[in-house]
Amino acid sequence: MSDLRLDATQLDRYSRHVIMDEIGPEGQQRLLDASVLVVGAGGLGSPAIQYLAAAGVGRLGIVDDDVVERSNLQRQIVHGDDDVGRPKVESAADYVTALNPDIDVEPHETRITAANVADLVDEYDVVLDASDNFATRYLLNDHCVLTGTALSHGAIYRFEGQVTFFTNERSSKAADEDADAPPCYRCIFPEAPEPGTVPDCATTGVLGVLPGTVGCIQATEVVKYILGKGEVLEGRLLMYDAMDMTFETVDVLANPSCPVCSDDPEIESVEDVAYEGSCQISAD
């Protein structure tokens, strides 16, 4: 059991958590002792940052190298009109501090690359992928698999969302021996689409509230994972369709010959991969 240090203000702030048997003061202390890195302070990152901060996740890292644009405000609700032109990480950090001064918020105004991924990710317990591009998604997957770091995945397209969760616990892999071993991102999507073949939000548009729903589900999974309660979306891909208002989960399995999460992986370091184009192993 963690060392309980909740003060009177915290007992008040988190009282609706503390009174539940599934969380209690011990669970709240776990949240306060936890650290999460949110990669992307955009549509998915905004609601995730808000709810993780409100829940009392003690240390919250935010990575983004963009500045706030007016066209972001239709869905990136951690930023306000006065923030247009500011770095997103600054705007998001201000939001967190105003909402919950309990939180140590750590803005990282940079793009995650193979060169800095270890320095950024290894300081945190869980990574929440709220990025907007395949290079970052494959890089985070590979690094988190190689280091055994839990990774929350969410992605959006117009009126649809995809969510899943990778605990990256090696004991849960061993796909050769376990036909039901859970996958990593590369098991589900072995190769990134060629650049330009999958349009982004700027090209296709996106329903503003859609990333709100998806980012909230990602935050839910991270909170459950930290608490060690419930069943996270591991081995299941949740498909959300806002137009039909349907949620479907499909079972997804590890690829026994996955280049990164199998027992004999081709990728032993993120340096082995060219994270542009198809995100495959470098030829040289």
Add this chain to the structure above:
Amino acid sequence: MELELRFFATFRDAVGEKERVETFDDGSTVGDVLAALEDRYEGLEGQLLTDEDDRVTIRSQLSVLKNGRDVTHMEGPETELDGGDRLSVFPPVAGGGERPE
């Protein structure tokens, strides 16, 4: 035989519908069905299958599930289908924010 087909994201745009029941020759494999879909829908042409060393494979950027299970973990394009099976086809999706121009 009739199959229940489900399309997600960009494939839904190409087909124009989320869900369709279509008829295929009895004994069709996943590869046969995907080839037929490429013929039937202009927007799917070249999007589902690829020729590698004279061998037809499913394009590696997409996931094809038979009754919720990825066929790459079964027999790939040779995976056999029965009437009433549900085939889901979806691409990876990257969106999460918006990358400025």
